[in-house]
Amino acid sequence: MTSPLHPPPPALGAASNASFADADFSATVIAWQRAHGRHALPWQNTRDAYLVWLSEIMLQQTQVAAVLDYYARFLARFPTLRTLAEAPVEDVMAQWSGLGYYTRARNLHKCAQRVLAEYDGVFPSDPLLLAELPGIGRSTAAAIAAFSGGVRAAILDGNVKRVFARVFGIAAYPGEKKVEQALWLRAEALLPQQGIESYTQGLMDLGATLCTRSSPDCQRCPLQPRCVAYATHRVKDLPVRKPKKTNPEKHATMLVIIDRGQVLLQQRPATGIWGGLLSLPELDGHMPLDGDGVPQPDHAAIALAAGRFGEVESQQRLLPITHVFTHYKLHIVPCRIALARRLDLAGEAGHVWQDGAGIGQAPLPAPVKKLLLELFGDAAAAQTRMAF
DNA sequence: CACTCGTGGTA
DNA sequence: TTACCAAGAGT
Numbered sequence: 155m156t157s158p159l160h161p162p163p164p165a166l167g168a169a170s171n172a173s174f175a176d177a178d179f180s181a182t183v184i185a186w187q188r189a190h191g192r193h194a195l196p197w198q199n200t201r202d203a204y205l206v207w208l209s210e211i212m213l214q215q216t217q218v219a220a221v222l223d224y225y226a227r228f229l230a231r232f233p234t235l236r237t238l239a240e241a242p243v244e245d246v247m248a249q250w251s252g253l254g255y256y257t258r259a260r261n262l263h264k265c266a267q268r269v270l271a272e273y274d275g276v277f278p279s280d281p282l283l284l285a286e287l288p289g290i291g292r293s294t295a296a297a298i299a300a301f302s303g304g305v306r307a308a309i310l311d312g313n314v315k316r317v318f319a320r321v322f323g324i325a326a327y328p329g330e331k332k333v334e335q336a337l338w339l340r341a342e343a344l345l346p347q348q349g350i351e352s353y354t355q356g357l358m359d360l361g362a363t364l365c366t367r368s369s370p371d372c373q374r375c376p377l378q379p380r381c382v383a384y385a386t387h388r389v390k391d392l393p394v395r396k397p398k399k400t401n402p403e404k405h406a407t408m409l410v411i412i413d414r415g416q417v418l419l420q421q422r423p424a425t426g427i428w429g430g431l432l433s434l435p436e437l438d439g440h441m442p443l444d445g446d447g448v449p450q451p452d453h454a455a456i457a458l459a460a461g462r463f464g465e466v467e468s469q470q471r472l473l474p475i476t477h478v479f480t481h482y483k484l485h486i487v488p489c490r491i492a493l494a495r496r497l498d499l500a501g502e503a504g505h506v507w508q509d510g511a512g513i514g515q516a517p518l519p520a521p522v523k524k525l526l527l528e529l530f531g532d533a534a535a536a537q538t539r540m541a542f
Numbered sequence: 543c544a545c546t547c548g549t550g551g552t553a
Numbered sequence: 554t555t556a557c558c559a560a561g562a563g564t
Contacts, residue, residue, distance in 0.1 A: 215547090215561055216560075255549085255552085255561090256547080256548080258561095294561070311561070312560090368552070396557085427547070479547080480549090481545080
């Protein structure tokens with residue numbers, strides 16, 4: 155049986171780790187980074203662990219272009235670790251609204267509070283200690299330690315996995331435990347003795363700018379002479395794709411209950427999709443299926459659900475929205491409901507009336523915020539822009 | 543360990 | 554349009 159790794163991994167143990175050592179590899183990456191890498195990103199050219207940490211959390215599974223605006227706005231609102239730790243979590247969620255993976259925002263807040271309480275507001279420099287903090291895993295801990303403290307520690311993010319898979323010709327799915335373990339061994343063994351910051355940034359930059367998933371620029375790559383995938387014409391086939399599975403489709407009816415320029419919002423549970431965000435109340439219970447098997451709530455069911463909040467004056471089905479997640483597709487049928495008389499919300503825990511003008515600042519999921527901004531017109535959108 | 547968790551860009 | 558997936562972590 156042949157190993158998917160190239161060259162075949164030796165027996166486990168410290169000695170096998172050392173067998174991957176290759177000073178020329180790191181020297182090549184470092185030289186390339188200093189000449190052609192990125193040096194002007196907002197979170198670079200600093201050793202402030204707060205600035206580095208925030209960027210690393212935002213950049214988890216999120217591309218640089220999507221982070222830039224959020225990073226600037228977040229720091230304008232929370233310029234220091236203390237301001238973040240002492241802020242209400244709702245404010246943190248509002249700043250994160252639209253960026254996705256909202257557990258990151260809750261863990262960010264928790265982490266700030268723990269660093270303040272346990273480390274007097276100063277991040278530890280040891281990656282093992284960093285990795286014990288909420289939201290910081292092994293790779294993120296290494297990146298923070300390397301960039302903010304010059305600590306020699308290995309990262310293993312999507313960029314590194316892709317570069318390694320190609321350069322070393324690793325023809326196995328990197329998400330598989332055994333393969334990932336082997337990748338960590340290489341990552342540790344290839345670390346340079348000097349210049350950990352340039353090396354770490356260089357791996358990220360190579361993956362992000364040259365060794366991209368699609369249409370990589372091998373002609374400009376400093377690792378091309380030693381790239382197994384390039385030599386064997388397998389660049390397009392590596393890294394091995396994740397085994398695909400068919401994603402389910404889900405349906406939700408959202409109630410857009412409007413009264414006197416306000417819309418009714420409901421706090422979502424802390425866990426699960428859009429955890430901890432505000433959103434529109436959803437219609438639960440069984441709904442009759444139409445010809446395509448799509449649940450279609452009838453007017454009576456909608457009126458019954460909305461009746462908890464007031465006397466329904468009118469209701470109107472809005473255009474359906476399809477929102478695609480990584481692992482399923484959600485079909486939203488929004489239903490606009492006008493109230494003739496509003497009941498008080500005592501006994502309706504987690505519900506709140508939101509001014510139309512404040513929608514842009516509310517901690518809402520992206521599709522819900524988009525829908526409401528359209529419904530409430532340019533006034534709410536203008537208010538959003540003014541706030542920044 | 544397999545699964546969950548957002549959003550926007552790309553082909 | 555559909556499918557894929559990017560500076561991963563938590564469960």
